[in-house]
Amino acid sequence: MDFFTGVRPLLFSYVLINGILITLQTKEEVLLDMKATGGELGWLTWPLDQGDKLGWELIQRTLNGSQLYTYSVCNVGEREQDNWLRTTFIQRQPAASRVFVELQFIVRDCNSFDGTSLTCKETFNLFTSESDADVGTTFRKGQFKKVATIAPDEITGKNAMHINTETRVVENLSRKGFYLAFQDIGACVALVSTRVYYKTCPDTVKSLASFPETVAGGENQALREVSGVCVDNAISEETPRIYCTVDGEWVVPVGQCQCKPGYEEVKDACQECQPGFFKAAASGDKCELCPVNTQGLDSGALFCPCTDGFYRAPTDPASGPCSGLPSAPRDLVATTTQLSTGKLLLSWSPPEDTGGRTDITYNVECQRCEGSVCQLCGEKIRYEPASTGLTQAKVSVSELDAHLNYTFTVEAHSGVSPFGSQAMPRSNRPPSTSALTTSLHYTDPPRITTMRLVERTSASLSLSWDVSPRTRVQPRPIRYELTYRKKDDNLDVTTYIVLILEKNFVHISDLAPGTAYLFRVQALGSDGSPGGSSIEEQFETSHEEHLTQNNTAVIFGAAVVGAAMLFIVILFLFLRRRKRNSHSRQGPEDTYFSSSEQLKPLKTYVDPHTYEDPNIAVLKFATEIHPSHITKQKVIGAGEFGEVYRGNLKMPGRKEVAVAIKTLKPGYTEKQRQDFLSEASIMGQFSHQNIIRLEGVVTKCKDFFKHPMIVTEYMENGALDRYLKDHDGEFPSFQLVGMMHGIAAGMKYLSDMSYVHRDLAARNILVNNNLECKVSDFGLSRVLEDDPEGTYTTSGGKIPIRWTAPEAIAYRKFTSASDVWSFGIVMWEVMAFGERPYWDMSNHEVMKAINEAFRLPAPMDCPSAVYQLMLQCWLQDRSKRPRFGDIVNLLDKLLRSPDSLKTIADFDPRVSIRLPSTSGSDGSPFRSVSEWLESIKMSQYSENFNCAGVVTMDQVLQMKNEDIKNIGVRLPGHLKRIAYSILGLKDQTSTLSVFAV
Template sequence: MPFLLSSLLVNGTLFYTYSVCSIETTEQDNWLRTTFIQRRPGTSRVSVELSFVVRDCNTFGGASVGCKETFNLFISEADADVGTNFRKGQFRKVATIAPDEVTQGRVLKVNTETKTVGPLSKKGFYLGFQDVGACVALLSVRVYYKTCPSTVQSLAVFPETVADALREVEGACVENAVSQATPRIYCTAEGKWVVPMVQCQCLAGYEATGDSSCKPGYFKPSVSNNFCQVCPDNTKPSASGASECLCEEGFFRAPSDPPTSACSAPPSAPRDLTSMTLPGEGKLQLFWSPPLVTGGRSDLMYSVVCKLCDEASCIPCGEKIRFEPGPTDLQDPTVVVSDLDSHLNYTFTVEAQSGVSQFSAERPTATITTALDYTDPPKVTEIHLDDRSPTSLFLSWTPTRRPPAHINHRYELMYRRKGDVTTYKVLILDKSFVQIDGLIPATTYTFRVHALGPEGNPGSYSADHEFNTFPLGTSTVFGVAVILLVVVAGLLLRKRRLNARRRGGPEDPYFSTDQHKPLKTYIDPHTYEDPNIAIHKFVTEIDPSVIGKQKVIGVGEFGEVFRGVMKIPGRGEVPVAIKTLKPGYSEKQRQDFLSEATIMGQFSHPNIIHLEGVITKFKHAMIVTEYMENGALDTYLKGRDGEIPPYQLVGMLRGIAAGMKYLSDMNYVHRDLAARNVLVNSNLECKVSDFGLSRVLEDDAEGTYTTRGGKIPIRWTAPEAIAYRKFTSASDVWSFGIVMWEVMAFGERPYWDMSNHEVMKAINENFRLPAPMDCPSAIYQLMLQCWLHERLKRPRFLDIVNFLDKLLKSPESLKTIADFDPRVSIRLPSTSGGDGTMFRSVPEWLESIKMSQYKESFARAGITTMEQVLALRHEDIRNIGVRLPGHMKRIAYSILGLKDETSSLSVFAV
């Protein structure tokens, strides 16, 4: 039986209803279907609101055999209107509709129920209502969907959006506003806008007001949501929408001034420029008052120019003239000028400058012309012996001030025999040199000299100088001695050049050409015939009573190494490291032991281990150095992966490079630079150490250096040092590149488990170590430069220090990470089994990379085959339970090597 269309009065309102009331029999199946309802594109769900009345079954008594109090809601989707073609099989049930209130008497109880229908995908749908035995009247059916209305939020426009499940909606900034990313907001299923993201900002010249452009006389210089502001002082009135206010005529902004600053004028000329002669040789001081007009700026400075002028022209005073503190960028209105000559007219021009002076064609200056007229003659401080014979002395001296061209100073020389205080001889000389004849052989004479002024006024005497004549008959011997000295000097010079070549001396073009090199050059202690002379020349002897041993911290080449204290006056007890010589030593072992101290004693640099001194006059010789709390660099770094940021690692490398630059400037080649030979103190300052090994290259199968300390692996050594025994600062640079790799790999062994023979073969075939994980790209590129095969193309330590300084001044340059490519990697310890095949089990693989503690974690995660291991990603490793950064990197490195089977089964891939 279908629903019947009838009228019904509800609360005084007449409704046309569809009703049915078949309750006498069971198995009722009455249907009512809507017309075709078209779905709006983008709408996947609709709400169906039903108003209906249901009669209480109890009011029918025994006649209500099949009475029910519910009916069902169905839906059928279609792409076109099927008209009256109705088939129940096309409908799917949405819900069973039950009333909140049933009608028992004449007062009708109207129920309202809303159901959400979806998801919908076709062009339209039909709603169906099934009655299975209720007495029900359907008053109304309302089908609708919700939308989030178009809106403007945070200066972004968002379109009207159908409210479905929570949906992210993209918008666009309003006119004259921009954002770095697309504005987004969420539309809820209830038609509410929530959680706006990405705020738009007004363009320069606009603000978030009714009339968005800045008013005339106002401006806004940048993209922001700030309000427009009034144009600053000394600017022209701006037009509407201005992003800046231009300066008035004669006013400017400096390049560093922000657009919000006021415009300013250049300063006027300095005032009241005067000069005053100062005590001393050729000095005067200039004074002036600040300009009346400063232009409203606080960056006022002065510059001074000196010229020598005559009636025709002016020429610069030259570089001989010195200014204190300098000729430019003077903040105070005064300067001291020195090294001036007397009786010359100097013209000084002082200019006041500020940040906007460059924009003005005028240069307001103050000028003064002055001269120094010395009445006092110059001083003489030193007398030099140029030559001598049994009866003659040849002397010369230099005055402290050069006399002017038109004045010729004279000199008064006074001399006497030593011990004779009554008889003096005086010579008046026009030149600053003299040959004195008629002297007694083998006799000492005392000399002093002073200059005489233009009027004959004397200057102060020099100190007394003593010179002696040769004995009779030694003039020929003297000539022979001179020849012998020349020959000996030539031989010594040649020997020194040979030593320099061995250690990369001045003839090595790789050494730094920096003019600011240390004043002294390294001297090889082995050039001394008596080693004890070298020890006492370069090393301080320490009293054994001020040294106290505390604890053994290691074993050195010659004996134990202790931590101890040293009592230093004014500093108290200072921690030191004490190297000892084991009992039963030979004299050669003692000399070899102390040779390291004679080398260290010549160095003084904050990144070179500091030698406190030695104890040689005691039964057991000792070397005392500063104490480095954190020990060797490679040991310190192991296990600290992830604890030390890249910026700090680069700072540590910079310290090592600075120490090596110092050694290079002194013409010293280290030959064994490695992280194990770099010590770290409590402030993480790195200092180069280990200067005591003498190295002889052996042609053994492993390609190692034989030293008194044993075998040193070749993996730190440059190829030319291995092949040709060519040790230079360039070979130290190669070693420094390996140290950089050790530091960025947190103490990992270079070339892993490759044999020395494999390392040599790989390097000769142009293989280089891959970048450590998370290594900044700039640092890895510097490593590759250090490993260039041609040594003269490698950077100098001066270049390395400057490059690292630039990185430290720009930390953002360390954010770009170097790529790790397993295809060019050498064999990793985790790549394969001992027989060159892939691992047979996950536990076997974990044990090979020393990560056995994670066997149960992999098993719990269901990772039981090597195929599953190869599929692991970084986040999978973390989810398994590997949390330590160093462990994560070791496992990830191993998986990278496993993925490249070719590289896994060979020594390396080219």
């Protein structure tokens, strides 16, 4: 055991001085700490008695007065080493189903030992075993399950010491506690430190909501929802919630709390508004300074009352200033416009003092006086536009009687005038009126009532007209203004003749024979102003000879009939010839190419990011929905920006429909709002049965508790990958190909619009009750350049490696051809019933395999024609991949010829089950049935095998399909998975990472 001589002090000095065990920002609850325990570890070593051989050994060293302990083993020269070191019983917290094991260790280089190259190892294994109670010194290897093989990043040679730190995760713990065990198979290793801990999201206050400390979830619950409570003096319309991630981080807070009226947010609490400040509603705003003409009360004010003499109108906000009464209007002036018809114009200047308001209106009151008696004018007087509620400082008054005195009073009003009226009697009110008395003396001219023809010849017309009775004695005879013109004159060069007459009779000569003339008569007032006028009348001179007139009419009528007949014949011949030409150009076989769909002009996608103001793009491409038309029902997911709800949409005049509602979490920034709504600007441009339909958006959110929303059609069966996993093996190939056809049709539509999706995957395909598949999730999508072969290049952002074409990964060049590659992966997902592409390979391994020309193998029962199409989609040269139009046509042919799907592609279970499915993690056969089932993700059947007495792998290898059914495996997909795995076990090969080329 000379392994650490001379180098151990250096090792622990490095640990202490450089602090290998750092404290992460995420809160960690430690269950076991080897260093903190010191020498009182009490760990069990096995075998207990090895004779002269030594297993794991506790070594003690003193450094700077402190006792340091390590577990070491170094039997590199011995064959078939199997040395175990087991910890004491580690009690698990009930909620901690996922723990982290942090190891610090040293491994010696095998080359530093002489003659041990065949037996020396440089790795050791980590195991775990669950139990509901401490089993003491009882130790059975079969109870332990392997977690990982631990290999060093750096090995220690003769001259340098290297400490390695590795952390492994133990998932799905369910019993009261567990043990860790370390297996040495021939290495020279020293275990310096072992620390076991689990992560928690620490208690916190976010958005004024208090959330308790929460244990981070495991792989089966990546997001753990936690309900919170608003802090004192804060409220929320819905229970505040937040999600705790597996890494112990809080994300996506929902249901933001807000300080009550009279309180403002100070750090993470709500504090009363100071005197002289107020806050009227629950919101995230700060308290405001009391506005003008108000007085501040004590702390915690909801509003500031008005000071004496100032008021608020009913429509004024409680947070607004108070205003006073307006002063009187000024400079009232009456201007006569048409005195002869009893019309005048009143005008005035606005009040000098508006009381601080802009809603000034005016009321006009009229009184008429005869002698010393005055009374209201009544309804006879006409006001234009009205007598009350005037917004402009003028009004036109008509229907006035002559020889009377009129008094007009104009009052200024505002929104607070009613409060001023109630506060004091009219006689004591501040002057808000102005009066003017004016006397009008005018004659009331007669009105023309009837115009008639007295006599006519071919060159003259004699006319007369009647007038209405005179309401006043006229000071002098009435004069009339007669205007006439030819009816058929061009309006641009019409000649009017005007005559001023003293009588209601006229004889007009020198007119053209057989010609119509239009006449208008208007009476003139005593001051020469126009009075009432007649309607325009038409009269016609006679023709020279009656016979000539009749002959002309006959000739004209015959000409018209003849022209009409000729036009009908020409039109018939033209239409017949056009129809014959149309048939000669297009045969029956051309019907498809002249369909209405083909004749539509191609629509091109417009990138909303090209708009200087993104809000304009939203308004252009998306329909605004009023929040009252939407009803949320339940949360169905959590997106990047907030929660996703299932709900109903009831638009006026439309049937209520189920919808999916994406929400933007409270406290968003303007950029987050624009990013959130940009997806709606994209979706709103698409209209295809295989593209998710946008119903509209909610962007006008005045209510605090209403937030921007994107509303889409609701797809009952959710994401395609999850749906296929839940129905593994239930659909025939024909139905799966139908799903692919729908996806391809949607992608062809997008490609025709010069649009690249960039994130095509089964998780982004939604399925409705009719098993119709629709493309969704346009968060990574971008528009192509004008060049059909153009690409979208991005300098940043995440790329979904398993679904992305190699040129897009290497150069970030995205085209419709890279979408075709992704579609090939989606086809594989569909045929594999939601299996994860490339299984448990890392992204680095996936990229390396693709660059070395390896491709995913055919899934079980995959038709050969479908798999060949996948391989075409995965051609390295993107120019040789099929286009989406070609893919749609090929899938359509397969659906029309179901027999073409009967030929099944070659299937290798050793590849497609992706073991460890044919061996243990270290290459050796499985040690237990449960270990084998877990490797093929069928561990739910462990109890079935156990109850049936199938407890060894030898028994498993003897099972047939009927035996598997009899123990309770009924789902076709699960039955196939287990059967093919058994087939792979019988024909085990040494390689576990083969891919079909």
